[in-house]
Amino acid sequence: xxxxxxxxxxxxxxxxxxxxxxxxxxxxxxxxxxxxxxxxxxxxxxxxxxxxxxxxxxxxxxxxxxxxxxxxxxxxxxxxxxxxxxxxxxxxxxxxxxxxxxxxxxxxxxxxxxxxxxxxxxxxxxxxxxxxxxxxxxxxxxxxxxxxxxxxxxxxxxxxxxxxxxxxxxxxxxxxxxxxxxxxxxxxxxxxxxxxxxxxxxxxxxxxxxxxxxxxxxxxxxxxxxxxxxxxxxxxxxxxxxxxxxxxxxxxxxxxxxxxxxxxxxxxxxxxxxxxxxxxxxxxxxxxxxxxxxxxxxxxxxxxxxxxxxxxxxxxxxxxxxxxxxxxxxxxxxxxxxxxxxxxxxxxxxxxxxxxxxxxxxxxxxxxxxxxxxxxxxxxxxxxxxxxxxxxxxxxxxxxxxx
Numbered sequence: 001x002x003x004x005x006x007x008x009x010x011x012x013x014x015x016x017x018x019x020x021x022x023x024x025x026x027x028x029x030x031x032x033x034x035x036x037x038x039x040x041x042x043x044x045x046x047x048x049x050x051x052x053x054x055x056x057x058x059x060x061x062x063x064x065x066x067x068x069x070x071x072x073x074x075x076x077x078x079x080x081x082x083x084x085x086x087x088x089x090x091x092x093x094x095x096x097x098x099x100x101x102x103x104x105x106x107x108x109x110x111x112x113x114x115x116x117x118x119x120x121x122x123x124x125x126x127x128x129x130x131x132x133x134x135x136x137x138x139x140x141x142x143x144x145x146x147x148x149x150x151x152x153x154x155x156x157x158x159x160x161x162x163x164x165x166x167x168x169x170x171x172x173x174x175x176x177x178x179x180x181x182x183x184x185x186x187x188x189x190x191x192x193x194x195x196x197x198x199x200x201x202x203x204x205x206x207x208x209x210x211x212x213x214x215x216x217x218x219x220x221x222x223x224x225x226x227x228x229x230x231x232x233x234x235x236x237x238x239x240x241x242x243x244x245x246x247x248x249x250x251x252x253x254x255x256x257x258x259x260x261x262x263x264x265x266x267x268x269x270x271x272x273x274x275x276x277x278x279x280x281x282x283x284x285x286x287x288x289x290x291x292x293x294x295x296x297x298x299x300x301x302x303x304x305x306x307x308x309x310x311x312x313x314x315x316x317x318x319x320x321x322x323x324x325x326x327x328x329x330x331x332x333x334x335x336x337x338x339x340x341x342x343x344x345x346x347x348x349x350x351x352x353x354x355x356x357x358x359x360x361x362x363x364x365x366x367x368x369x370x371x372x373x374x375x376x377x378x379x380x381x382x383x384x385x386x387x388x389x390x391x392x393x394x395x396x397x398x399x400x401x402x403x
């Protein structure tokens with residue numbers, strides 16, 4: 001199999017909604033997480049386990065096929081994709097087209113691509129056009145021929161145009177397109193949600209909320225509707241609503257683990273520390289050693305006074321990523337809360353070694369020095385803090401340094 005250098009786009013095709021009643025399968029979640037970490041052998045094993053319980057689920061066959069594909073077992077992947085297509089014609093045809101294109105089997109690749117485009121599972125045109133695995137087909141005359149047929153409905157074309165306008169930061173064009181198509185499809189939840197995004201981008205929060213309410217009444221569990229709800233709740237400054245929408249969206253898109261971290265951050269902002277911890281620990285169940293998640297968990301445990309657990313996590317973060325000054329500042333802040341001031345001074349010093357013009361860190365270290373009784377060092381740091389723009393240091397300079 002040819003080496004694939006750029007597969008970042010592939011996650012656009014990852015987040016299929018998994019079958020109802022199967023989303024709670026641990027093997028499925030573990031398999032998605034392993035796939036995202038490029039542990040394709042483990043991912044294939046997990047999906048084999050899921051298929052033992054749900055042999056008729058095309059989604060699980062597709063996931064297993066993708067894992068085998070990137071593991072380099074083309075023959076096995078081909079057989080698995082075909083089984084998914086047998087269960088739901090067209091469901092895995094795009095992956096067969098990708099595999100065959102990479103193998104130089106252009107006749108079979110074009111056949112599979114046309115089957116995919118003719119199916120109700122076809123991916124958006126833009127995604128297919130940007131698909132690097134299909135690049136070998138673009139030099140064949142059949143590539144132009146295949147696009148002479150109108151594979152996408154007027155409604156699909158309009159949705160793609162609206163999304164494209166929003167991506168290009170042109171909400172006026174998006175709103176115009178949405179209004180036009182909604183005259184024909186006035187009860188379409190996705191189109192209403194996209195119009196809500198266009199209105200939100202124009203600053204019309206009230207109009208956006210009205211469109212979202214209509215979309216939610218039609219289909220409250222649609223992923224576009226739920227994500228629009230996240231966007232509007234964030235604009236309203238309602239972190240609790242953001243968190244709830246992220247968690248509901250995660251139920252529909254279980255491969256989008258980042259939603260758990262967004263929910264955790266929103267719960268923290270809402271003052272719901274325990275719910276935030278639940279969300280971040282759910283994420284860490286699948287990515288236990290990821291520094292970003294460990295950092296977020298450490299901050300949350302510190303906010304509830306569990307300094308021992310917080311410091312253990314933050315120390316692991318620093319071990320994995322010692323070049324980020326924020327990690328040292330965060331651990332230093334926890335040491336301050338735990339009244340372990342000399343350790344805090346050390347961490348703030350490490351942060352300043354990495355970012356020597358950070359007035360905020362000088363300010364914090366100055367306060368730590370005061371706690372140890374080292375007024376001379378504290379005054380030096382407060383002076384540096386003021387020099388680098390931390391004006392609040394003036395109060396300490398006047399009170400403790402005679403300035």
